[in-house]
Amino acid sequence: MNYLKFILLLGLTACELSRAREADTGQQAGPSSNPVHPALFTHHDRYREGRITHRRFKHRDLVPLLDSLGKDARFRVSPAGTSAEGRSIHLVSAGGGPVKVMLWSQMHGDESTATMAMLDMFNFLRTSDELDPVRRAILEKLTVHFVPMLNPDGAERFQRRNALEIDLNRDAVKLQSPESRILKRLRDSLQPQFGFNLHDQNHRYTAGNTAKPATISFLAPPYDHAKSVNAVRGNAMKLIVGMNRALQAYIPGQVGKYSDSHEPRAFGDNIQKWGTSVVLVESGGHPGDTEKQFIRKLNFVALLDALHAIAGASYERENQEDYYAIPENEKYLFDLVVRNVLVKEGNVQHLTDIGINRYEINAPGATDFYYRSQIDEVGDMSIYYGYEEFDARGMLYQCGKIRKDPFRNITALRKEDPMALLREGYSGVRVKRPVTPFQLRDIPVNVVKNARQCPTAPALNLIPEFFLTGGDGTIRYAVINGFIIPLDGQTTNFKNALVLN
Numbered sequence: 001m002n003y004l005k006f007i008l009l010l011g012l013t014a015c016e017l018s019r020a021r022e023a024d025t026g027q028q029a030g031p032s033s034n035p036v037h038p039a040l041f042t043h044h045d046r047y048r049e050g051r052i053t054h055r056r057f058k059h060r061d062l063v064p065l066l067d068s069l070g071k072d073a074r075f076r077v078s079p080a081g082t083s084a085e086g087r088s089i090h091l092v093s094a095g096g097g098p099v100k101v102m103l104w105s106q107m108h109g110d111e112s113t114a115t116m117a118m119l120d121m122f123n124f125l126r127t128s129d130e131l132d133p134v135r136r137a138i139l140e141k142l143t144v145h146f147v148p149m150l151n152p153d154g155a156e157r158f159q160r161r162n163a164l165e166i167d168l169n170r171d172a173v174k175l176q177s178p179e180s181r182i183l184k185r186l187r188d189s190l191q192p193q194f195g196f197n198l199h200d201q202n203h204r205y206t207a208g209n210t211a212k213p214a215t216i217s218f219l220a221p222p223y224d225h226a227k228s229v230n231a232v233r234g235n236a237m238k239l240i241v242g243m244n245r246a247l248q249a250y251i252p253g254q255v256g257k258y259s260d261s262h263e264p265r266a267f268g269d270n271i272q273k274w275g276t277s278v279v280l281v282e283s284g285g286h287p288g289d290t291e292k293q294f295i296r297k298l299n300f301v302a303l304l305d306a307l308h309a310i311a312g313a314s315y316e317r318e319n320q321e322d323y324y325a326i327p328e329n330e331k332y333l334f335d336l337v338v339r340n341v342l343v344k345e346g347n348v349q350h351l352t353d354i355g356i357n358r359y360e361i362n363a364p365g366a367t368d369f370y371y372r373s374q375i376d377e378v379g380d381m382s383i384y385y386g387y388e389e390f391d392a393r394g395m396l397y398q399c400g401k402i403r404k405d406p407f408r409n410i411t412a413l414r415k416e417d418p419m420a421l422l423r424e425g426y427s428g429v430r431v432k433r434p435v436t437p438f439q440l441r442d443i444p445v446n447v448v449k450n451a452r453q454c455p456t457a458p459a460l461n462l463i464p465e466f467f468l469t470g471g472d473g474t475i476r477y478a479v480i481n482g483f484i485i486p487l488d489g490q491t492t493n494f495k496n497a498l499v500l501n
């Protein structure tokens, strides 16, 4: 989608934008008068692991990179155990300092952003350039242990849970999964002073009650229901204060605080209790960053900035109370909000907003996906925001018809002009031979197997498939699978149509 439009939507001023851009030359307030994050942000491209370019990479993509890392004398790569399906889980260690830090990523298989950032961190640590003082401080003061991709079986399916259908982050006490036992054993044997628990969160979370996505959220997980703060948790809070300040330079107002209700079964909460200062990092959404490559960079910057703060003990000078000023995660974003649609049913009419979300459905093999959208809210949506917003004031809702004559196969459908079908009010067609949604990536018309009633009004859980007509009755916009398609030839971000029963 149009990035500029989104910036305007967020209400960022030109001044705020230029401040973000100039962050690499400016000095930040706080305990460090000479922060390292601007140089890390500027030079990230040097260290980016070019062989990983999207979120659905697999264990088989990761292993060769770790094997080659093992040949570098600066790293120690050792087997940490195997997953339920026998995939290897690795411990990567660097540095020889007295302070031990452990970072683990992707205990949820479909949360891969920080694994990508770790690979970039390895490349950073093995390079020599003007940032040598930063990597030297980290490697001399710290011993850093990384566990990239703790749940390789989940990554294989690009799903949250492991192959046993267990959520590893609810298995810290029962330890029924081999992956959970690996993490527990590493924590207990290494006894790290600091831990980073690296996840991804829903991209529709907002930083407080605003239109701004929580692109990164932090939490110093509580170790009891009273949310008590001891020195262990306090140090995690101080680290977060510094990481938040670093990120504000690049994503002003887009950092949130994850829910701090105590979860007795979660690893973060328990590891905090066991005496390691744990920082939870949740990578959320950012406009136009579906594959999370910009958020990967933000992880790289924030995590190395934190390691540097631990190495120099500068985090100790942070004001712990500033942690509470980070806005809490809320959920005020939809993928698309269509506002002020006029709906007529018989002689009755009403105005409504329509909130639409697009869900990713894995392809077989889970290296690719298609979108399946759904109406998740109707009515007055004035308190909500959209990654995309569309004002339909003056336009009338019209449901889509299904074309009676079936097409022989997908090739025959391809020969038809889909825009002509849409202009005639057809949102669906029938095709005699089987079709997959992947064949409908450039065809904005659903393939429908059975005849069905056309919904006279938008309603919850419906697939968004309708038209918006102007005052003269002509169709001006189609909404197919939650994507707006202007019928006057303007560009659209349409991704795929659906095959429906």
Ligand SMILES: [Zn+2]
Residues within 6 Å of the ligand: 108, 111, 199, 200
């Ligand atoms: Zn997670």
